[in-house]
């Protein structure tokens with residue numbers, strides 16, 4: 001276990017609720033940081049699965065695997081709270097390897113049930129320049145007997161800046177084998193479109209902040225419409241994430257988004273619940289119209 005020089009968080013000698021809150025959250029961060037290695041070791045970081053469906057037909061396309069930490073004190077801690085930490089400590093490499101292994105293992109299990117869906121795993125930009133990354137991913141697929149086309153890797157736009165050469169090689173090797181590459185949170189980063197065109201990208205995921213704005217009556221659809229148009233011209237698939245209402249679904253259908261993901265369809269589910277969900281749904285339809 002790693003030891004931390006700063007073992008005693010400073011306490012705020014003030015009545016300010018802002019400082020008190022900041023102090024509480026930095027104390028929590030220190031706690032999490034010191035527990036992270038052990039949590040990875042004992043397998044306390046597990047994946048939940050959130051479905052993606054075809055907008056027009058409701059066909060179940062696949063699931064995004066989302067990491068969560070089952071913490072004895074804090075409950076399920078979301079990735080926002082520990083991925084950055086893991087990137088700072090270097091634990092991200094083991095974490096990514098674990099996530100790939102369990103997500104691909106899960107798809108193999110679903111294949112055995114006769115359901116051929118894809119699984120999307122989020123890769124940290126920190127891991128992309130690793131020369132062994134592509135080989136390791138392909139070896140994991142082979143070990144589980146899963147065809148590469150059933151795997152999607154999601155990268156944030158920041159992955160397309162930074163260390164270019166090896167990142168490009170990793171992505172090209174994966175794409176050549178049949179793995180699909182998706183750009184996550186599209187619209188919030190700073191990708192160069194020229195660069196994006198040179199990478200073997202298959203899919204753009206429109207960030208949920210833009211999708212949620214579609215709920216606003218006065219809301220501006222221009223960004224979403226623009227991204228869908230751009231994707232169409234580049235020959236890319238578009239996934240809308242953060243779809244929470246039927247109205248938003250309808251707008252996205254009219255705008256031509258290919259796939260939908262969000263609470264309207266389902267929240268992320270633990271593996272057993274996701275499996276049951278998959279067995280109950282050949283296709284998904286709006287709760288009002290069908291089996292809810």
Ligand code: G
Pocket residue numbers: 050066078184185208241242243244261262263264267268
């Ligand atoms: O953009 P990113 O892949 O990081 O988003 C994944 C996160 O978004 C997960 O933590 C997931 O629980 C959350 N999420 C998934 N669907 C929805 C949704 O419909 N609405 C909101 N607000 N959050 C969602």
Ligand code: MN
Pocket residue numbers: 064122154184
């Ligand atoms: Mn994602």
